[in-house]
Structures are given as C-alpha cells and as structure tokens.
Amino acid sequence: MNGITHVLIDGWESVVYTVPKTLALFVTTALAFRFLQRRAIAQFTPIDWLTAVVCGSVIGRAATATDTSWIHAATAVLTLIAVNVTVSRLRFVPGLKRLVDPPLRVLIHDGKVNHRNLRRCGLTDDDLDAIVRQHGYLNAADVKLALFERTGPISVLASPAATSASLSHHSAPAE
Numbered sequence: 001m002n003g004i005t006h007v008l009i010d011g012w013e014s015v016v017y018t019v020p021k022t023l024a025l026f027v028t029t030a031l032a033f034r035f036l037q038r039r040a041i042a043q044f045t046p047i048d049w050l051t052a053v054v055c056g057s058v059i060g061r062a063a064t065a066t067d068t069s070w071i072h073a074a075t076a077v078l079t080l081i082a083v084n085v086t087v088s089r090l091r092f093v094p095g096l097k098r099l100v101d102p103p104l105r106v107l108i109h110d111g112k113v114n115h116r117n118l119r120r121c122g123l124t125d126d127d128l129d130a131i132v133r134q135h136g137y138l139n140a141a142d143v144k145l146a147l148f149e150r151t152g153p154i155s156v157l158a159s160p161a162a163t164s165a166s167l168s169h170h171s172a173p174a175e
Helices: 003-009 012-034 046-064 070-090 094-100 115-120 125-134 160-170
Strands: 105-109 143-148 154-158
Touching: 012 046, 012 070, 046 070, 070 094, 105 115, 105 125, 115 125, 125 143, 125 154
Parallel strands: none
Antiparallel strands: 105 143, 143 154
C-alpha cells in the first residue's frame, strides 16, 4: 500500500470493533450520568464541567484505540462519575463547601461596581456593561445588586427607582 492509502484505510478490520465499543461506551456513560443530579449545563459547577470533559476525553480516546478495552474505559468513566458524586456530596460539609464551590461574588451593590470582585471573576467593565444591558438596564446605577453566582451566571436586581420607572413605563396607557 502506498502512504496515503495506508494512512486512510490500513487496519480497516479493527473498525468492525469500533462501532460496538463506541456504542457500549455511550450507553455505559449515559446510564452512569443518569444517576447524577440533574442540572442545566449553564448551572454546572467547575467539577461538573471537569467530569464531563474528562469523560468525553476517555470515551473519545478509548472508542478508536485498539489497545483499550471497553471495560478499561468504562471503569475510568465510572470512577470519574463516582468522584463527581463524592465531591458534590462534600458541598454539604460546611468546612469543605468553600473548597468545592466558588464563592458568590457581589459585582454591583447599590449602583456601585466592585472592581476587585469583577477582576476575580475574570470580567471587564465592558463585560459587566453588556450583562447589565442584557438584563434590561442602561447602566450599573440602575442596579441594586448584581451577583456572580456560584454556578456561573450573573443575577441582576434593579434598584427601587429603576423598578418603579420600569413599572410606570410599562403600565402607561396605550394611545
């Protein structure tokens, strides 16, 4: 065989084993993940993301590797999921919660931006301005409280003045 043919189709016999092994890994992982807490992807903790990414890496490598069996890959995936479950349970232990979950950070309080917390969250002033606008406010002065939640999203609560202005604008009679 020439070089390109060798690279593209040499060892095609092993492809026959790739399909059932990939399907078995998918089913195994899907069943294992079924027992995890249900969370939306946007609410994944850093540990959840790590588990998902590493499980994907194990599956991707093992699915096409001729030197890795289903049982080895399944053991790795199940171990990762067991670690995820264990770490998730540690969130209920007061002293360990801070190690597992990132802290809640106040980004805006009474219209004033906390630049130190903004930097800790890896956000710029422009990022925060965009988030405030996405929540329907013109600027930080209209915001009573903006929190960088433990799961990653940012909650924005209006200041009372902005809320009453918004209410009066929406309740005005149509002409």
